[in-house]
Amino acid sequence: MTTHAPRFWRCIPQRYSLIGTHCTSCNESFFPPRNICPNCRRGAQLEECKFKGTGTVITYTTIHNATEDFDRLTPYHLAIIELDEGPRITGQIVSAPDGVKIGMRVRPVFRILGKEGERGIIYYGTKFAPIEETCCD
Amino acid sequence: MASGIVSYGVYIPRFRIRLNEISRVWDNGEDISESLRVFEKSVPDVDEDSVTIAVEAARNALMRANLDPKRIGAIYAGSESHPYAVKPTGTIVGEAVCASSAFTAADFEFACKAGTAAIQACLGLVSSGLIDLGIAIGSDVSQGAPGDMLEYTAAAGGAAYVIGREDLAAEIEGFYSFTTDTPDFWRREGMPYPEHGGRFTGEPAYFKHVSSAARGLLKKLGTEPGDYDYAVFHQPNGKFPVRVAAKLGFSREQIEPGLVVPMIGNTYSGSCLIGLAATLDIARPGDRIFVTSFGSGAGSDAFSLRVKEGIDEIRCGAPTVRDYIGKAQYLDYAMYAKHKGKLRI
Numbered sequence: 001m002t003t004h005a006p007r008f009w010r011c012i013p014q015r016y017s018l019i020g021t022h023c024t025s026c027n028e029s030f031f032p033p034r035n036i037c038p039n040c041r042r043g044a045q046l047e048e049c050k051f052k053g054t055g056t057v058i059t060y061t062t063i064h065n066a067t068e069d070f071d072r073l074t075p076y077h078l079a080i081i082e083l084d085e086g087p088r089i090t091g092q093i094v095s096a097p098d099g100v101k102i103g104m105r106v107r108p109v110f111r112i113l114g115k116e117g118e119r120g121i122i123y124y125g126t127k128f129a130p131i132e133e134t135c136c137d
Numbered sequence: 138m139a140s141g142i143v144s145y146g147v148y149i150p151r152f153r154i155r156l157n158e159i160s161r162v163w164d165n166g167e168d169i170s171e172s173l174r175v176f177e178k179s180v181p182d183v184d185e186d187s188v189t190i191a192v193e194a195a196r197n198a199l200m201r202a203n204l205d206p207k208r209i210g211a212i213y214a215g216s217e218s219h220p221y222a223v224k225p226t227g228t229i230v231g232e233a234v235c236a237s238s239a240f241t242a243a244d245f246e247f248a249c250k251a252g253t254a255a256i257q258a259c260l261g262l263v264s265s266g267l268i269d270l271g272i273a274i275g276s277d278v279s280q281g282a283p284g285d286m287l288e289y290t291a292a293a294g295g296a297a298y299v300i301g302r303e304d305l306a307a308e309i310e311g312f313y314s315f316t317t318d319t320p321d322f323w324r325r326e327g328m329p330y331p332e333h334g335g336r337f338t339g340e341p342a343y344f345k346h347v348s349s350a351a352r353g354l355l356k357k358l359g360t361e362p363g364d365y366d367y368a369v370f371h372q373p374n375g376k377f378p379v380r381v382a383a384k385l386g387f388s389r390e391q392i393e394p395g396l397v398v399p400m401i402g403n404t405y406s407g408s409c410l411i412g413l414a415a416t417l418d419i420a421r422p423g424d425r426i427f428v429t430s431f432g433s434g435a436g437s438d439a440f441s442l443r444v445k446e447g448i449d450e451i452r453c454g455a456p457t458v459r460d461y462i463g464k465a466q467y468l469d470y471a472m473y474a475k476h477k478g479k480l481r482i
């Protein structure tokens with residue numbers, strides 16, 4: 001069988017833990033990680049940064065008909081989320097029994113993103129869920 | 138130097154199915170829910186497995202006490218439903234909690250008591266000073282064959298315990314294990330569902346092992362059931378832990394806070410660890426807790442805990458067991474089958 005294990009492996013820090021890039025020269029954060037800062041170019045001072053994963057839903061769509069790999073998930077919500085540190089990313093929203101709303105606050109959750117069939121590797125990574133209150137709040 | 142629990146975290150998937158809904162499909166004429174004393178059970182989402190549950194529980198445990206993941210020297214993950222036969226769950230957990238790479242890891246398997254075995258292994262490394270912190274996890278997405286009695290209780294959930302020497306939430310005063318070769322429940326390599334010996338799982342398996350480990354520990358420490366504020370026993374259903382507690386001399390009040398099986402089902406490796414977490418959620422400094430796990434095959438690990446001042450510092454740092462139990466979303470049998478992947482579409 002063919003496997004995308006090497007490609008998946010390279011993306012593990014960003015998929016599991018939202019590791020991106022921060023430029024200390026202009027104080028902007030980037031996700032996915034970058035090798036250059038579009039603002040500072042040669043003057044960039046880049047460092048690794050971990051995004052908290054909390055953010056706000058900017059817009060979303062609900063998928064009812066998916067490709068074979070995602071068929072069991074339907075219907076599911078794909079959203080563009082603005083992370084609190086600034087960057088916008090696309091992610092799936094889970095655990096939202098009352099649906100997704102623009103402006104909804106979300107937090108990161110660890111889920112299966114996909115599998116290479118029955119025999120291949122399992123891709124784990126980050127999805128998002130609505131922030132709910134807990135007893136101590 | 139005292140060792141014990143520095144922090145803990147749990148995770149229970151939000152989906153539930155009521156046992157009456159399962160018996161509606163597999164009707165055999167009796168009130169199964171009433172006879173098992175289990176009313177609903179947790180069901181994993183379609184993109185959840187033992188690894189994702191282990192990660193969520195471990196992240197909650199680290200967050201609760203605001204611990205630096207770089208201090209972790211060992212990750213032992215216990216489950217009977219590790220998604221990989223070869224490739225340890227602990228490796229994925231370590232990466233997902235941003236541990237350093239300088240930790241040892243191995244997956245544990247001992248039916249429903251793999252998590253308490255993992256706690257014992259961490260305790261050894263921590264008490265001897267070989268590592269700073271260890272994480273022991275019990276998590277499962279258990280499966281019963283459709284229509285089998287196991288299907289009524291096989292649930293999903295997990296708990297993670299950070300074991301260390303400083304800033305203890307609860308000291309582990311001692312443990313006692315009891316292990317024999319008893320084929321009450323098993324799953325052969327490559328088979329999707331476990332097999333079990335029916336009524337054989339009761340007296341010679343659960344009751345014998347839990348009682349022997351519990352009595353062994355009471356004798357070893359010179360304590361009595363009355364010395365404890367709370368007790369937690371493995372919860373394959375709602376009847377066994379109540380019966381074994383009574384047999385050993387523990388009261389209904391002592392086991393009540395940790396008796397979570399009626400609301401979430403049997404979470405296997407998560408079972409008595411989630412029960413302990415629910416007890417720690419309400420425990421006060423100075424309280425003593427008695428815990429006994431059971432794993433088919435068979436064995437039991439009994440622990441004696443003394444709650445420390447640290448518990449008040451970390452109480453509100455992560456969701457409680459009740460938080461998770463309160464977030465229930467109900468499925469009918471058709472949606473449940475889809476969730477569990479029983480229908481290959």
Ligand SMILES: [Zn+2]
Pocket residue numbers: 023024025026027028037038039040041044045
């Ligand atoms: Zn810059």
